[in-house]
Amino acid sequence: MKLLLPITLLLLTQFNLSAQRTQEQNPIKITGIVVEQDTGQPLEYATLVLQSVDDPSKVTGGITDETGKYEVETLPGKYNVSIEYIGYKTYRLSNQTLNKSINLGTIRLNPDVSQLEGIEVVAEKTTVEVRLDKKVYNIGKDLTTSGANVSDALNNVPSVTVDVDGAISLRGNENVRILINGKPSAMAGFGSTDALRQLPADAIEKVEVITSPSARYDAEGTAGILNIILRKEKTLGFNGSINTTIGHPTSSQISSNLNLRTDKFNLFNTLGYSYRTSPGNAFFDNTYTSGDYDRIFEDRDITRKDKAFNANLGMEYFLTEKSSITASVFGRFSDESDLTENESKRYEGTTVTNETFRTEDQSEDDKSYQVSLNYTNNFNDEGHKLTSDFQYSYDVEDILTTIVENNTIPDTNLLARENIYQDETENEYLFQVDYVLPMGDAQFEAGYRGSFEQSVTDYQLDTLNQNTALFTTNLDLTNKFSYDENVNAFYSQYGNKYGKFSFLLGLRLENTQLKGKVASEYDEAALQEVLGSEIDLNFDKNYLGLFPTVNLILELSEMESISLGYNRRINRPRGRYINPFPSRSSRTNVFQGNPDLDPAYANAFDLGYLKRWKKLTLTSSIYYQKETNSFERIQEETGELTSDGINIIRSLPINLSSNQRIGAEAGILYSPTKWLRLNGSFNFFQFETEGVFNDVDYGAKNTSWFSRFSSKVSLPSDIDWQTNVFYRGPSENSQTESKSITFVSLAFSKDVFGDNGTLSFNVSDVFNSAKRRSYTETEFFTSESEFQWRRRQFTLGLVYRFNQPKGKSKQKGQQRNDDDGGDEF
Template identity: 30%
Template sequence: MKTIFLAAAISLACLFHPAFAQFPAGGGASQPKALPGTAGDQSPKGSAKIQGAVVDSASAKPIEFASIALYNKSTGQAVDGTVADEKGRFVLNKVVAGEFRILISFIGYQNKTIPNISLTKGQDLELGEIKLASNVKTLDEVTVTGQAALIEEKVDRLVYNAEKDIAAKGGDATDILRKVPLLTVDLDGNVSLRGSQNIRVLINNKPSTIIASSVSDALKQIPADQIKTVEVITSPSAKYDAEGSGGIINIITKKNSLQGLSLNVDTGVGNRGSLLSLNGSYRKGKAGFTLGGFGRGIYNTVTKSTLDQTSVVNGESTLTRQTGDGSSRGLFGQYNLGFDYDLAKNQSITAGVRYGVRNFITQQDLITKLMKSGTQDVTSGRNVESKNLSGTLDANIDYLHTFKPQQEWSISTLYSRNDLTNDFDADLLNGNGNLTSRQKNINKNLNQEFTLQTDYQTPIKKNQLIEFGAKGIFRQVNSDYNYLIAESTGGYFPEAGQPSGELLYHQNIAAGYSSYTYTTKKRYTLKGGLRYEHTFIDASNREGKIGIGNYGVLVPSVNASKTFKATTVKLGYNRRIQRPGLAQLNPNFNTANPQNITIGNPELRPELTNNFELGLSKTIKKTFVNATFFGRITNNAISQVRQPSDTLAGAIVTTYENIGKQHAYGVNLFANVAATSKINVGIFANAFYTTLTGQTVGENGLSQQIDNDGVNVSGGLFSQATFKNGWGAQAFAFMQGTQIQLQGKQGGFGFYTVGIKKDFKNKKGSLGLAAENFLSRRYTMRTELNSPQFDQISNVYLYNRGIRLTFTYKIGKMTMDAPRKRAKSVNNDDVKSEGGGQQQQGQGGGQPK
């Protein structure tokens, strides 16, 4: 298979290269026009060459767009120049023989001069890595350090640097993701990218089975203050898994690259949650160890709800009115042990084990009144306790061999296991509030997967890169569910007429890809690739085999960008696949609320999406502006189908079918202003027009097509400031407008937070105080659903006013040691899952290999 994809990549190279034959084959960028004394195209041309790479002296990361100026040593005049590419590489071609000096500069870094450059005719001078130090100066005992921009624009992604979020202490990953441009996070923690929840969330480029079950629950396990950056990959290349029609969100946590021993202690307490985190590391020479644990508890989370619904079954109308009072509590933990070792100068091995635990319990007291014409009204009560429990294990071993810069080979393995329990216990009450019977739904799930992949990349000449690899995923999902009933006293026994059963679902995926990147001296970049994935499915239940066929998909992708005068233009196209996740497949009847029943469909097929985008980003003095226009076309979409129950009066049953079409066209706008060196202000807005097409059951019992369309709008702003003596402040606000759904619309919501922080004088500790939604007692989300057979209006009242006090302290003394390149890790992004909320929640995504 490698031979096939290597041939495909070479074909792409032959296809793309002639189109850019007019550009020199240099690895740098266009020559600056404003260098003093630069002769530009009129300068003398020779046959010598100078090349090298610019990196950060502390992190050893490439510094893209660094300026390189070549000066004649005797005259002092600038004779040539260029700008480093996204890898920090630069090339000066056709340089005349002579004596020169080189000046390297970039905003936020100290200038560096290489004084004695002596070139002979035809010489190819390799300068290697040139390290720039951060620009640091002291003023009135306040240290000002050059920092990365809040938002960074890459060829296929947007990077949000979250390290400076002073309000993050005591929060979780959802508190950070709410502030990332292009993303929307609702009050339940469900994440959308440009209006699509068919995304994949990764942690340090790695997947986890817990995320496949629920993104919103998984994000609660990640402490916000441990997040370094968030990458939003809107146009994944062929190197990434084909899964995730909406895109990829990669959360990069803080890593320790220092020598020595350290221990960080973080704790916080608030009116709705508390946390305790201990993270230690030890590094000496070639070996490094990390050991950490994080625990977070949530409490005092109260909700109230109302439901008014009219449904028609067999010509008979039923009016349902329901009120509910609820609360939730939970304990979340994550524990990790890591090891890395440099086998040789160019070889490394990485291993790790991570265990996550989730114990999330919700309590809801429901009172339901059913009214039918010509019959007596019936009032009943139901007190329900739902348990969402899981234990997740991820273990990986990775090997990386680097032959030379940009030429490397890796082998990666990953084993993941998630034991998931999603049960409920219900007390059934009569109209007088007396207990009449008890009901229990037991739903056990086990999700296991093993992944093996290998990847290779190598440069071709100085401005081209070819990548190819293969990957296998072996996944097994087991679900066992049943219903039990009991009298008001006594033991449980199987409930007659209620569904029970099991699902055994094997899903194996074989994939291969090839990708080709071509960069010109004039800052054109073109990346094209092909990926093929074949899925093998074997599913069965108690009745026998479920007829689901195997399928293959060919996924092309093309990304192009051009940078000029601090402006970058990007154009991208990709095709993505979205496989159904456990929530959509599991045939368990979830009747925690008998008026809203959900059931999965194990016969679901994947959905395919074509994505288009055109982006423009520009830096205007101290302001960074980004605008992206996008289109998303999905056919055979996995859509929710709601219809009244023909056995339970007033109930609505929701399941999933491949019957939908979802088209979205919109724009994302973002601007960040560095008002001063200490104050940043940002504003963002997302707007898109969507059309939805699906099917439902009409009043005559036959299938009927339904359509809906409308505009979805959201936006927000944030600001951050640092002051003398270690003080800092931050504010954030977000507003989500009405969301269009296939059978109605969901109401919007708002969220805001402010925080202050005080660093101790020795920089080893800090105190923080943050408050959110403190001006209002509650927020209301109103959802309206309708079809030929029912009309439903529901309101959820959220009480999420909060305040928290945090403390952090660092123990240990470390010395700086630039990190070596570590082995790559496995990334899986091939399932769509339920995240909660009123609408279809899908998570998928892609990641490297």
């Protein structure tokens, strides 16, 4: 909220100084500092108002920076001086004769008791800030995130949904770019969000929902960007916190966040260990138009065990008062095992003629490392600065999957045994330079970003030969695929404000190189015959694109604004989507990438409205997006059968001609009384796809919506109670209908140990209803399915803080060189 309040300045009518200025009159400067009365904390974006006594219609002024300082230029004269900051009593100096430059010194503002009830909403609950290119949701005291992970916390952010598989969507679109502290990170995984399930939710300070990204950001992600800002400790001295949780089904976690800050350096360290089991289940009811069986019913029981350790160590060293260098090293090590037991019943007509039992045992050893280096030079206190970043990330995954399938009816015998070996390594180098030059109310930015990533997937399938009792390698599927994605980008943008109107215009130039290479024991001619003559085994593609951005805000009043945004985005295919070798999750289902995939491009428009009252905040928007060359994952029959007569089905990503999405969303933050706080959001959209592939029309039109509601009640004995409800309506694409989903979470908390600790208890998915249900229909088969990632969860947690009591204020002088996009996590 703080960042929006100072835009009061935009409501002040501009002083027409030129008409009154004479040769004898020279401008003077009014300077000073604004802080909070009790704590001495600098108040950023407090507003200084200078009103002419002789002509009250003439008003000028300025706002404070992050250190509470202001500097305003005006003509000599007699003024009424006031300093305003919402939630605080206005400071006034009347009939002041200002004939020369003057420093008004340190001005201390007292809280306005009449507004404290409204202010408490800001301190206790998630709030929203609307900026030119994004919405910022400050994660407040959200009880349901205690003991949860980052993915769980994101599911409480408006516009964002996380499905039962962990896939993150923004306004119903899964093509969203995930950043940590403004950069791609090993903490978020590479093209996967699994790692977010291993990071504690209380590590989040705020989430930036960037549906209309400015030119400063990578153009990747047609849905937009989610930038997760992790907490940074800025208080002088040694401080930290320890967080521990235990739950059922088994879910235990302990993490620490330690910080040592002096005037010369800031040393920070984060450690975390977690162990959890996530029992799940699924069923699939499939019918076929060909093959030996008319219907196959699968009942799956899933058991997961995840152990993970992560550590981050870094130091920020202050070279001068205005420059610093920050270095950090991050590591994550996880050991995961998934056991899926699948009982299948196979029908001829209505009679069960065969039953099988299959176990799929998958173990995954994952190691991620990341080294980051940042240099920041603030040339002055007005925002003139230069930053440069270097980041190297390395990730390696070793996966072994053993599949054993036995006949149980009519006979008991081994049907098949397979071992799948999959090694994936990724290396990524990131170089980035950003320059910011303020020019009064205007600001100019320019920069370069280079991202160079290589991934190598080594896949081998061994099948047991029951005649020889030896495993033989299936050369049709065994391969090694290397994929390079190199992106060089330059950008510049310019922003300014005129009275009530602000704008930010930007242009980004990106060159994308996509390279793929296949290595196999097959000779190239034989391999081409296996995969298909249309498949390009080795490719090197280049794409050059311009990505303009326009973001506008009109301040209707201090508490009301309208925004309009336009941006062009790109969706680059990831390695798995273009790897031409099939891989399979079972003997009857294979996934094959498509190296002919080209990037998709999207043009998006967003019209937003914000209105604040004393106890209520309303945010709303209408959006439209048109995407060309869009990706669609289809299923088709391969024409092949397994040894026991089951059709083998292939999933394949393709470029469809286009899709478009139009929708509207609204969010409300409301605190009718001191003991009750309500938070709700609603998103409605229509999605339409057009395209034909292999003479099959995959066009579809779908209308869906999702909403969430949260209430927080303060009970006697200082106990807080929070309830979260989420609902997502039914949706469909060209082949699959997904049914609605509803789930509820409850949480309770109480501060202990003199407010140094917080004890919490929560229940995730109270009614055990978070299940994905879908129905797929093609010309050759239908499939009705239900999948539950994790059953209802009970969690008990304790957070203990030392030298940073709950609700502490930042200490004076601690604001130096702290930036949301930094590497302090």
